[in-house]
Amino acid sequence: MEIWVLGALGRTGRGITAELTAKGLPVVLVGRHRERLEATGAKFVVADGVEAMAAEIRRQRPAVVVNTIGEYAATAATIARACLPGGHYVDLAADLVAVPRLLDLHEEALAGGSTFVTGAGFGVLATEAVVAKLCEGRETPSRVRVDALASVAVEAGAVGVALAASIVDVLTTGGRRYEDGRLTPARLGAEPQTHTLPDGETAKSAGVPSGELVAAQRASGAPSVTVMSGLAPTSPAVRALLPLLGRVVSIPLVRRFAVRQLARVTTKAAPRPRAHSWGHAVVTWPDGTTREGWLRAGEGMDFTTAVVAEVAARLARGEGKPGAHTPASALGADVAEAAGGTFVL
Ligand SMILES: NC(=O)c1ccc[n+]([C@@H]2O[C@H](COP(=O)([O-])OP(=O)(O)OC[C@H]3O[C@@H](n4cnc5c(N)ncnc54)[C@H](OP(=O)(O)O)[C@@H]3O)[C@@H](O)[C@H]2O)c1
Structure with missing residues (x-):
């Protein structure tokens, strides 16, 4: 056992x-x-x-x-x-x-x-669980949008290779969404949005290519799915640079260098920015019916x-x-x- x-x-x-x-x-x-x-x-x-x-x-x-x-x-x-x-x-x-x-x-x-x-x-479960709840006992929806809005405390220390590699891989994938049942390219940092959370706080999110996309599609069967993350940059200047950065770090030698450098970056300890992390989903059916739901969690990690x-x-x-x-x-x-x-x- x-x-x-x-x-x-x-x-x-x-x-x-x-x-x-x-x-x-x-x-x-x-x-x-x-x-x-x-x-x-x-x-x-x-x-x-x-x-x-x-x-x-x-x-x-x-x-x-x-x-x-x-x-x-x-x-x-x-x-x-x-x-x-x-x-x-x-x-x-x-x-x-x-x-x-x-x-x-x-x-x-x-x-x-x-x-x-x-x-x-946090990201995959907090979003797919809300989608599953909203879709329970209903016909297949036409459209799903999920937002993973983690509130994470930062530990002091180096970023580390494992986390650095995950961050660089998001850049190299570029944006993705499901359209007409097919995984199609989308802009990194697409559709930035500010959410008013159920507890009255606010959080921003924008499009990222992440596992939440596949999980939300499988949980709903919807042909159109988008996934947004609170960790995606929402500032216009950074969003404009992301496609270029993604292409540069796709080169294997540059990727290895970028991962090594990022892994060495040290962060200062910081408390979580908000009391709660939130998973969010908006599900729309072919007749126009829309349901929205949230999963409230504590600190993301x-x-x-x-x-x-x-x-x-x-x-x-x-x-x-x-x-x-x-x-x-x-x-x-x-x-x-x-x-x-x-x-x-
Ligand atoms: N989905 C989520 O919400 C979520 C949240 C947090 C983290 N993550 C992911 O989880 C992973 C771990 O993150 P972390 O912050 O715990 O990383 P970490 O602090 O760097 O820990 C990774 C551990 O794995 C060991 N390791 C790495 N490569 C190895 C190898 N080839 N052989 C043997 N041991 C190896 C390291 O050993 P050494 O000490 O010897 O280097 C270290 O103990 C990352 O991919 C991260 O992106 C996902």
């Missing part, structure tokens, strides 16, 4: 490990620094790199693997496949390359009786940590639908409430 946390000494890995331990679940820390792992006093496995981690998973067969090592587009499939047959897998991917790539393993996961969950975190721990705990109990899914698709929209969210519909 062991739950392995890969990258357990990293930012999210530490929080997820603490939550799982608080739930009384048997956690094993997996990382590449023996002394630092030993110092935690917890059970651990030393594995330096993706292939070594996959080999240990195949040898020791944990019930659930939580992958926090990042670079998901390149490495998640290797780790997830190592869980087959019967083992379950969770990651925190949120970009439009990694999320579909993991979902493409659906048939393999089904055949192996495993559940693979990608997109376990805390919610992400709670989501991953809740998903892992449920998978360990064998509650996941076999196949490759996003969190609400594997376990139902109520997993967002179990992780501390509240629907405002």
Whole structure:
């Protein structure tokens, strides 16, 4: 019944490990620094790199693997496949390359009786859960717009390679939206909007290519879907530069350089800008009916940590639908409430 946390000494890995331990679940820390792992006093496995981690998973067969090592587009499939047959897998991917790539393993996961969950975190779950609630028991809508409005406290320290790579990958993908059922290019930072939130505060969002798009499309079946994020730049000057920046960092050498430089950037600690993080969805049906809903959560990173721990705990109990899914698709929209969210519909 062991739950392995890969990258357990990293930012999210530490929080997820603490939550799982608080739930009384048997956690094993997996990382590449023996002394630092030993110092935690917890059970651990030393594995330096993706292939070594996959080999240990195949040898020791944990019930659930939580992958926090990042670079998901390149490495998640290797780790997830190592869980087959019967083992379950969770990651925190949120970009439009990694999320579909993991979902493409659906048939393999089904055949192996495993559940693979990608997109376990604030953005994907907080938006797909609202879409699922709004669409429950209704016909397929024609249009969906979702906004992921995270309120995140900044930890002091370096950005780190995993997070830096995720940010650079958003730039290289460029904007995307579903139009007539097809994934089509859109402008990065499109349709900037200021929202008045249910608690009276305000937040801005603009278009980004992110995993929320695929999750909202699958949860609704709608042919037209757009996704906006509070993390997207909304200033006109920065938005104007984004397409060019995206093309430049698409060059592999420049990408590696950009990731290295960004990873070294240090941030000062700062409190979350607003009391709550919000997932938001507006769903429109062919007859013109529109429904709007929200999911209120606390600090964005805390919610992400709670989501991953809740998903892992449920998978360990064998509650996941076999196949490759996003969190609400594997376990139902109520997993967002179990992780501390509240629907405002
Ligand atoms: N979806 C969401 O809402 C959400 C939220 C937060 C984070 N994330 C994503 O989650 C990932 C982790 O973020 P983080 O902030 O926790 O990053 P982090 O602090 O850099 O932690 C990553 C951990 O993985 C380990 N690692 C990285 N590459 C490895 C490799 N090839 N082999 C073995 N270990 C490796 C690192 O080990 P070392 O200590 O040895 O370097 C570190 O312990 C990122 O991709 C980030 O974008 C998603």
